[in-house]
Amino acid sequence: MRFQGLGKTYVSSAGEVQALQGINLDIEPGEIFGIIGRSGAGKSSLLRSINRLERPSEGRVLVDGEDIAGLGEAELIRLRRRIGMIFQHFNLLAAKTVRENVALPLRIAGVPQDEARARVAEVLRLVGLEGKEDTYPSRLSGGQKQRVGIARALVMRPEILLCDEATSALDPETTLSILRLLRDINRRLGLTIVLITHEMSVIREICHRVVVLEHGRIAETGPVWQVFAQPQHAATQALLAPLTRALPEDLSARLRDRAEPGDWQVIELPFTGEAAPDLAVLAQGVRLVQAQVDPIDGHAVGRLVLLAPPELDPASLSPNARRLGHVATND
Template identity: 55%
Template sequence: MNSHAFIPVGIEASESLPHLKDEVVRLVDVRRRFNRTIALDGVSLSVPKGQILGIIGRSGAGKSTLIRCLNGLERPDSGQIVIEGKRIDQLPERSLQPLRRRIGMIFQHFNLLSAKTVEANVALPLKIEGVPKAERLARARELLDLVGLSDKAKAYPAQLSGGQKQRVGIARALAARPALLLSDEATSALDPETTRSILALLRDINKKLGLTIVLITHEMDVVRTIADRVAVIDAGRIVEEGDVRSVFANPQAQITKSLLAGSRPQLPGHLETRLGPSGDQIVVSVDLLGSYGQQQFFADLAQTIKNGGALLQGSLEHIQGEPVARFFIGIPAGNTAILERLRMKIEAAGARLEVLGYV
């Protein structure tokens, strides 16, 4: 198991875990129920320093409750939430306040104060903290330069585009120099081009500042673009977790496959509706990760086609610098030897072949 994956239930916050010494977030068996509705059902996760973790799930899966537990706005019924080595799930409100300054938050709808200038919005957390005016305005200018809005310091939110408002929100979230940045569907209200620019900014900030980021989203494309790891939540449980390229190349949980349907090649509908237990052609899917998917596979595919096979659908892309590919291949039903040769080569390379049926 990866050292940044699930944490055994029952670990005390004070226990020493050398392989997790650089973690910023640890959740251990976190549970939360609202009357009869289970929002979180034993969530355990760890996020090391400097990592971007994407938490993805459908509406109602538990994402919002999870992020509210992370910033201390929601108390779990049981389990442990540890931020930078300190348990926050049982702290009184007064003790929570200084810890919350270590957690920045960016929102879907920006949450800027319309009556304050951009500069004043960014400086607001420092004003609340009691930082002298000159110091907080200097920090605001520094952050506006970081997010590319140094020329908008005296503007008001109404004078900004959606993407500019979100950049102000990011600058404000960084004002108190947090260790952890939480993003709650921060790009959902933005158009695709603006979304790409905001995700590029977050990735740049992550690299420059070594900032740990947890993204809550329902968009797999957001996770693919920016995250190092992904955790899939369904009905309050983490059902799958791993590095992004591995999950995209070989999703295990049905909900993950469903969420990925719009981001990965799918069997054409006219073939899918014809799939059955018999037919002239065996239809297989092949999921590839790494150099085999970029090199030898195509030689093996060419040999398969030469022997009567057919490429039905597919594509190759790069995620986190690694080639990730998915292809659908038709193989003559009367020649299973072709299938077995292809299966042997694919599985020897650590890739996956699945027989979907016949057409």
């Protein structure tokens, strides 16, 4: 999937709004790709351009090398059958059972009943809803409703799955279970998953690569572990801020820029996902104050905050280590 110079402008009585500008981006087959940004950044416009729910104002969207802007009605129907979509608010039909909701795309496509019945049973097993076939949406939890939505999106056996804020309406525990389900589906089916979110914790949990949008433009893109370890753009840093633990209050209150006799250094030792720092120094009088290290796609990313004696050179710990300040110690 490729975006080439993609732009999208909305026109209304109030004037023009440029939602996307100059988007150049590749999404690889079989990866989980995240699109993140603050409200109004252009996330939904970008996602919905993949199945042409939004028509570009300029540039191209290529799916399997084909510019989808030129597709006729019949070709567009075929494209959309290859692209499943799940939504924030589930979009289930209240008067239909789980089985009937999942089977709806098959019925519209004219799939024979026996085949449709087998496909519905297959995807309900995949999403963990066996035994719920005859249940109505009103009797389901939020997580179960989203599993129905995922099953419905998968029943046409798509190659691409689009997730439009699919976990925003769920509590944290249910969000984690849905993300694990999507990751399992990606591994089992080799499906390309593209999701939009405003939460970096969702990106960290599931995605291989991410693009950060700001005012309709690409602010930053790359492997998730790299973007988390060394965010380059202010928009990325702002989105990551809620996940970064502040220094303990007692330590922060004692922190000074200039050293006085007997002061210890406060040193930040980052884990950038590449070579890990040598932690043998912790056995040499250096104290651990705070640790925040997350495994992201096979890479350790985060930081340690250490108290170190005044004679220690931070560069001896890691080239990326930096002194945050000094504090007095009674030891």
